[in-house]
Amino acid sequence: MLILAVDTALNACSVALLRSGQALVARVEPMAKGQAERLAPMAREVLAEAGIKPAEINRIAVTRGPGAFTGLRIGLAFARGFAVALDRPCVGISTLEVLAHGAATQRVVAAIEVAGSLFVGAWEGRTCVMEPCRLPAEEILASLAGDWTLTGPGAKSLARLRPDWPLVSQDLPDPIVLAQLAQHLDPALNPPAPLYLRGHEAKLPGGFSLETEVS
Numbered sequence: 100m101l102i103l104a105v106d107t108a109l110n111a112c113s114v115a116l117l118r119s120g121q122a123l124v125a126r127v128e129p130m131a132k133g134q135a136e137r138l139a140p141m142a143r144e145v146l147a148e149a150g151i152k153p154a155e156i157n158r159i160a161v162t163r164g165p166g167a168f169t170g171l172r173i174g175l176a177f178a179r180g181f182a183v184a185l186d187r188p189c190v191g192i193s194t195l196e197v198l199a200h201g202a203a204t205q206r207v208v209a210a211i212e213v214a215g216s217l218f219v220g221a222w223e224g225r226t227c228v229m230e231p232c233r234l235p236a237e238e239i240l241a242s243l244a245g246d247w248t249l250t251g252p253g254a255k256s257l258a259r260l261r262p263d264w265p266l267v268s269q270d271l272p273d274p275i276v277l278a279q280l281a282q283h284l285d286p287a288l289n290p291p292a293p294l295y296l297r298g299h300e301a302k303l304p305g306g307f308s309l310e311t312e313v314s
Contacts, residue, residue, distance in 0.1 A: 100157045103181070104278035105142065106271075107134040107174035108166030108194045109211070109252065114138070114145045115274035120282065122275045123149040129271070134173045142181075156187060160281030162272055163191035164294030165211055165218040165231060171293050179291050188286035193294055195220035195231045195251065197272035200280060202250040204267065208243065210253035217253050231294060236260055 106113040112134045115125035124145045128137065146153060161178035164171050175191070182189035198209040199222040208221045208229075219239050221229035229242070236256050249257050250267040258266050 100282055101151065101155055102158045102160055102278040102281055103142065103146075103156050104160040104274045104281065105138060105174050105178055106162045106194075106197075106274050106277060107138060107170040107177075108162040108164060109170065109271055110167075111271045112137045112141060113271065113274040114141045115278050116145050116149050116151060117275065117278040117282070120279060122278075123151070125273075125275050127271060127274065134170055138173060138177050142177075153181075153185060156185060158187060158281060158286070159185075159189045160277050161189065161191055161291050162194045162197060162277060163291060164194055165213060165233075166194050167213060168295075175291050175293055182291075189291045190281040190284050190286050190289045191291035191294075192277060192280050192284070192289060193220060193231050194272050196222065196227070197277045197280065198251040198269050201269055201273045201276045202248055202267040204248045204265075206245070206247045207267075208239070208247045208249050208254070208257065209251040210249065210257055211251050212253035212256060217256055219253070219257075221247065 102117045104115045110131050111127055111129045113127040116123045126141055126145060159178050159182045161174050178189050195209040199207040206223050208219060210219045216233050218233050220231040240260055248265045248267055250269050252270045254266055
C-alpha cells in the first residue's frame, strides 16, 4: 500500500510517502504561517523525489486535530480534495494519537497546548484509554493510574506536576507515524473530519459568538 500523509495541524508543514510501511520520502518544515502556499508544492516535490505518480497512491492520511484552527483547515481541505481527485480513501487521525505513537513507548499521554488550552489523550499500545479532550492538568493526572510517559508540545505542563514520569520530547507529529497508523485503519470509521475541542470562537457582526442565540 502506498500512502501519502500530510500534516499542518501545528507549527509546520509536513508530508511523507510510505510504501508497505517503509518511508520513501518525508519532509517537515517548521512554519507558523504559509502552510496553504507550501503544502501542494511540497507534496509534488515528495512525489517527484520518490518517482511516484499521483495515480499510484492508494490512500491519503491527514491529522484532524486538535491544533491551530487555520492549519487544520488547510491540511484537511488539501487531503480531502486530493482524495476526491484520485478517487482514493482518506483517513483522518488525531494529532494526539500520532504524537503518542511517535513516542514509541507502551503507556503514553500526549499533550498539545493551543491558545492557552491544554488538550490531551492517552494510549496504552494501540488502545485509547483517554479520548482527546480538554481538561485541567490536575484532573487529567488524577484520572490516570500507574506510571505513564509524557510527550507532545504541551507535555511540560503535565511534567511540572509529575516530574517522576519520563518525558519524550516531540514538538510536532511525525508524518511517517501518521502514515504508518493510517495503513491499519478503516477509512469509513476514521474520516478526515476536524476534531475541534474548544468550541467556536468566531464572532458575528455585533459581537455575537456562533454559539449565541440571536433574537
